[in-house]
Amino acid sequence: MSRRKSFLRELAPTSHWLFGPLRDNIGVYGQTVLAASIVNFLGLVSSFFIMTVYDRVLPNQAVESLIALTIGVLIAHVFDLALKSLRGYFVDIAGQRLDATVGARVFDNLMAMRLDARRGATGATAGLIKEFDNLRDFFSSATLVAVVDLPFIFLFIGAIALVGGPLALVPLMGVLAALAAGLLIQPFIMRHARDAMNEGHLKHAVLIETLAGLETVKSVAAASLMRERWRRGVLRQARISTIGRFVNQAAVNFAGFAQQISQVGVVVIGVFLVGDGQITTGALIASVILTGRAMAPLAQVAGLLGRMSGALASYRALDRLMATRLETDPRREYLRRDRLAGRIEFREVSFVYPGAKARALDEISFVIEPGERVAVLGRNGSGKSTIVRLITGVYEPNEGSVLVDDTDIRQIRPADLRANVGAVLQDVCLFSGSIRENIALGLDNISDEDVLAAAKIAGVHDFVGASEAGYDQTLAERGEGLSGGQRQAIALARALAPKPSILLLDEPTSALDAQAEAHLVARLERATRGRTLLLVTHRTSLLRLVDRVIVLDQGRVVIDGARDEIVRSMAAAKAARAAPAPTEPRPIGAALAGERIRAVK
Numbered sequence: 001m002s003r004r005k006s007f008l009r010e011l012a013p014t015s016h017w018l019f020g021p022l023r024d025n026i027g028v029y030g031q032t033v034l035a036a037s038i039v040n041f042l043g044l045v046s047s048f049f050i051m052t053v054y055d056r057v058l059p060n061q062a063v064e065s066l067i068a069l070t071i072g073v074l075i076a077h078v079f080d081l082a083l084k085s086l087r088g089y090f091v092d093i094a095g096q097r098l099d100a101t102v103g104a105r106v107f108d109n110l111m112a113m114r115l116d117a118r119r120g121a122t123g124a125t126a127g128l129i130k131e132f133d134n135l136r137d138f139f140s141s142a143t144l145v146a147v148v149d150l151p152f153i154f155l156f157i158g159a160i161a162l163v164g165g166p167l168a169l170v171p172l173m174g175v176l177a178a179l180a181a182g183l184l185i186q187p188f189i190m191r192h193a194r195d196a197m198n199e200g201h202l203k204h205a206v207l208i209e210t211l212a213g214l215e216t217v218k219s220v221a222a223a224s225l226m227r228e229r230w231r232r233g234v235l236r237q238a239r240i241s242t243i244g245r246f247v248n249q250a251a252v253n254f255a256g257f258a259q260q261i262s263q264v265g266v267v268v269i270g271v272f273l274v275g276d277g278q279i280t281t282g283a284l285i286a287s288v289i290l291t292g293r294a295m296a297p298l299a300q301v302a303g304l305l306g307r308m309s310g311a312l313a314s315y316r317a318l319d320r321l322m323a324t325r326l327e328t329d330p331r332r333e334y335l336r337r338d339r340l341a342g343r344i345e346f347r348e349v350s351f352v353y354p355g356a357k358a359r360a361l362d363e364i365s366f367v368i369e370p371g372e373r374v375a376v377l378g379r380n381g382s383g384k385s386t387i388v389r390l391i392t393g394v395y396e397p398n399e400g401s402v403l404v405d406d407t408d409i410r411q412i413r414p415a416d417l418r419a420n421v422g423a424v425l426q427d428v429c430l431f432s433g434s435i436r437e438n439i440a441l442g443l444d445n446i447s448d449e450d451v452l453a454a455a456k457i458a459g460v461h462d463f464v465g466a467s468e469a470g471y472d473q474t475l476a477e478r479g480e481g482l483s484g485g486q487r488q489a490i491a492l493a494r495a496l497a498p499k500p501s502i503l504l505l506d507e508p509t510s511a512l513d514a515q516a517e518a519h520l521v522a523r524l525e526r527a528t529r530g531r532t533l534l535l536v537t538h539r540t541s542l543l544r545l546v547d548r549v550i551v552l553d554q555g556r557v558v559i560d561g562a563r564d565e566i567v568r569s570m571a572a573a574k575a576a577r578a579a580p581a582p583t584e585p586r587p588i589g590a591a592l593a594g595e596r597i598r599a600v601k
């Protein structure tokens with residue numbers, strides 16, 4: 001099989017995300033059903049043993065028969081013990097396998113989900129992933145075994161009919177009443193399970209948002225606000241869960257009650273039947289024991305129905321997640337482009353963020369040739385970063401197309417596109433691990449030389465080279481332990497390391513001081529030569545890196561031309577307003593804000 005086909009196969013598991021792996025486990029579940037069935041049959045043994053002892057051994061004092069029967073019943077109980085342990089073990093094995101397959105698939109889906117298909121807060125999505133534990137517990141819990149026991153309830157009632165005749169009607173009515181009560185409350189429990197789950201996700205979202213922004217929460221004294229949101233979430237979830245649990249427990253208790261009453265009923269009616277000579281005393285005792293045995297799983301089944309509601313709510317939520325659009329459509333034949341030359345074209349591109357009303361980009365068109373170096377300028381919110389996001393392919397245009405090397409990027413295999421596009425985004429995000437790991441993130445075959453070369457250009461070597469731990473220095477979550485400028489340098493090194501043909505830098509020096517920025521610009525001037533560079537900036541000092549400038553305003557291209565010409569006209573406009581000459585670094589956006597700009601169209 002070709003490499004491409006096997007990759008697509010990997011991405012496109014053909015079976016349903018849950019039922020497929022459950023089907024793969026059918027052998028293990030089959031063994032569980034077999035073990036549970038034998039356990040149920042062995043459950044008959046004790047009752048028949050007692051009945052035989054009462055009716056045959058006791059009147060005749062048949063000690064030899066008693067010994068033989070006792071040995072038989074002991075062997076049956078040893079089997080029963082072994083099979084019960086195996087039954088639990090089999091269900092556990094099935095749970096482990098589900099963990100390995102379904103758990104991985106859910107995570108893969110999350111990674112491959114399109115950003116514009118994502119719904120709700122990060123914390124709520126994290127809560128959703130937690131739902132998998134709920135589902136997994138359901139399919140690997142001992143309670144599930146109660147389902148296997150359910151048909152055996154009728155086997156035991158059949159056995160009662162065999163030895164006690166009409167006595168069987170008593171447990172039959174008890175069973176039907178308990179099952180009816182359990183089923184009647186299902187819609188109510190189901191609604192509560194779903195509401196409790198949703199409240200749980202909202203609560204989780206508050207927790208994650210607070211933890212992610214803990215420094216800000218503390219420094220702006222927002223703790224009381226977050227605590228109040230958390231407290232409200234906890235109270236709401238607790239209230240809903242308490243009602244659900246109460247009703248479910250009532251069903252479990254009713255099943256226990258039905259069992260007790262049935263046994264009493266069997267004894268009372270049995271006395272009359274024994275009196276009439278219809279059944280023997282042994283048959284009465286066996287019927288009482290069998291009634292207990294028949295109805296024992298009912299409480300478990302009532303509990304199982306409650307858990308099933310929770311599992312069903314989790315399944316539905318996860319199923320929605322698994323059905324969201326992925327970046328890579330497994331049914332599509334993507335183009336493999338190992339090496340891209342770096343031509344970028346925006347053709348009549350419009351884009352609206354999910355949930356937003358206004359267009360972030362409004363029918364914009366431009367071409368950047370391979371190796372061309374372009375700065376994108378404009379006021380805050382004019383759409384500069386959106387251009388970067390569209391080239392990385394994390395968002396798709398609503399209208400028009402973004403082409404790289406004359407191919408719509410939706411046709412290019414996302415992994416190939418990312419391998420050819422190095423990007424430093426506005427919000428730098430590092431991960432726990434060493435500095436080297438952070439630079440080489442996602443690059444499996446990168447050499448130490450390439451890491452070092454990129455680190456030197458980006459300025460990482462300036463603060464890492466002389467330290468004892470060097471590139472092995474371990475960073476905490478999100479790169480904590482480094483300054484903003486140092487984090488930015490690592491992100492730049494990460495973008496440069498694979499020597500991509502396209503380099504997208506979104507305000508790469510916003511956290512640097514003037515001197516560090518000047519050094520970086522000098523190094524970047526050499527390093528970016530021959531690569532397509534798209535630089536988003538508010539600083540004039542970075543314009544040394546580019547030959548052309550595109551200016552955006554409200555999602556439209558309003559100026560597109562040679563750098564020197566545009567810088568000259570900007571300076572002239574400023575001079576005309578008699579503004580004092582700004583000192584380094586000068587914010588271009590501010591300069592442009594008060595300026596009348598010539599539309600290119």
Ligand SMILES: Nc1ncnc2c1ncn2[C@@H]1O[C@H](COP(=O)(O)OP(=O)(O)OP(=O)(O)O)[C@@H](O)[C@H]1O
Pocket residue numbers: 353354356359360378379380381382383384385386387426
């Ligand atoms: N995730 C998002 N969801 C909804 N709207 C967004 C999102 N990100 C950006 N926007 C909106 O899209 C528009 C363009 O945003 P963009 O980040 O591209 O601006 P920008 O020019 O890079 O601004 P800045 O100079 O402040 O970084 C803005 O109006 C912004 O409010």
